[in-house]
Amino acid sequence: MRALRLHGDRDLRLDEVPEPPPPGPGEVQLRTLAVALNHIDVWGWRGMAFAQRKLPICTGAEAVCEVVSVGEGVSGWAPGDRVAPYGAQTCGHCRACREGRDNLCENVTGVMGFHLDGFARDRLNMAARLLVRVPEGVATDDAACASITFSTVEHMLFDNAKLEAGETILIQAAGSGIGTVAVKEAKALGCTVIATAGDDEKCDKARALGADHVINYSTQNFPTVARRLTGKRGVDVVFEHVGATTWAGSLLSLKMGGRLVTCGSTSGVSAETNLMMVFQRQLRIFGSFGASMRNVADGLAKMAGGMTPVLDTVVPLERFAEGLDRLESRRVFGKIVVTL
Template identity: 70%
Template sequence: MRALRLHGDRDLRLETLPDPEMPGPGEVRIRVRAVALNFLDVWGFRGMAFAKRKLPQVAGVECSGEIEAIGAGVEGFAIGDVVVPYGAETCGECRACREGRDNLCENVAGILGFHVDGFARELIVRPARLVVKAPASVSFEDAACAAIGFGTVQHMLFDNAKLEPGESILVHAGGSGIGTAAIKMAKAIGCTVYTTVGDDEKGEKARALGADHVINYRTERFEGEVRRLTKRKGVDVVFEHVGADTWNGSLLCLKRGGRLVTCGSTSGVSTTMNLMQLFQQQYRIFGSFGCSMANIRQSLEKMAGGMSPVIDSVFPMERFAEGLERLEGRRVFGKVVVTL
């Protein structure tokens, strides 16, 4: 099989590897059809792993594929089913796993494509318990965005921030993969959406998705604009994933008792904050990482219902690095997908 393996900082090679063995009991073999790119891929490409990893390593943290073979004892799958594998090596036995809080596994062995071999290969064997079947109407390209692009947003907005119909929300980086998904999910339940973008072209595209108010953060202070537009009341929820550059401005955008949910720190991992502001305004801050298996199922159901992910561009496997560079340069609106 062909596989994309990272050998070092920005050293990504398309290689031929032995096919995996046939699946054992409780396993399925998946033919990977599409890989969606994320900033985890960019950080891995740059050599920025949070833990030591063994190189070379197969890239790719999010994918879709179809069932090619089924091991003994596996039920609920058929040859040819479109599926989405979960992106972490969870134990399946700890309390968090048993309760369906997969992204809080106490014994997680790593994230595929970041700590251990990932999905950018033609064939992979996975435990059936970590594979979600997609509705037949969902394409490989869309399904490839379910585990992170949609699942992360589903977990942030509804499990953590508890976003309710009719509330107001500020979505940072509305042109990103998760930003576009957040706009769609919030508008689907009747929320008023404020979003930040880096240029006017992205702003027009964000409006076309349903954003009510678009702020170009390069020409305007987003916190000032949100305060002005909300008549100094602020928003109910801030969807934060930029990091240090926007953190304190995001807090200023919240109304009293507002909720901030964050899953990223692309502009920096450290900041300072006003603790008096935090407790006097009674803010609630939620850290959010990844998603659960249930969130992937919910995301696929939304896709089947017509809420498609925004796909910026599609590249063949041979141009994986080009897709990463496009994402790293922030020249995207939505997701970048690589097809195999």
């Protein structure tokens, strides 16, 4: 079968590899239908990793799959069922896992596609407990964006920032995969959305997506504009995932007691922070990594209700590297999906 594997820094190859054995007890065998690209794929492509990994490694951290067969003791799943697999290999028995806080698993062995073989292959075996059912009516390409993209936004906005109707939120890089979902989620809740983007074309698209105000952060001072739009009060919440280049401005954009939630650092991992401003203005900063399986299910439920992801490009597996290059160069508005 085919497997897209990383052999070294930026060395992606479409390899022929053996098919997996029949699924073992508690496992299902999956056929990958589509993979959605994320910055974690770009990091892996560049040779970055948070822990040791063995190369070659199969890429793809977010996917939608179809059940092919089930192993002994598996109930509730049948061949043909579509699933959004949870990409972190959690233990399932620590306190965090038992309480449904999967992304805080104390014994996690890694993230698929980054530390462990991922989904960009024709078939794989996986623990049945790590699958979330895709509702009827949800398009396959859309469902590919559930297990990281939609779930990350769900976890950021509602588990961490506790976003409420009527609040004002500043969404950084609104043209990204999670940025576009955040705009839709916040507007659906009844919030005032101030979005930022790096060029006029993306600003126009963010406005068409429903943002109330859009700031081109390449040509405008976004914290100044954000404070002017809020009568110098500042925003209730900042949705941050850009990192060093926007960090200080994001904090300046907050009102007294405002909340900043961050899940990324694509422009750099280190940034200076004015600690006096943090404690004097009583700002709250939430780090948010990954999501729970509940977040994945909630995102899929919203897709079933009509809130679909913005798809920038859909390409076949053979053009996976083109998708990564487009994502890395920031030419993308929304998600890039790779079909198998």
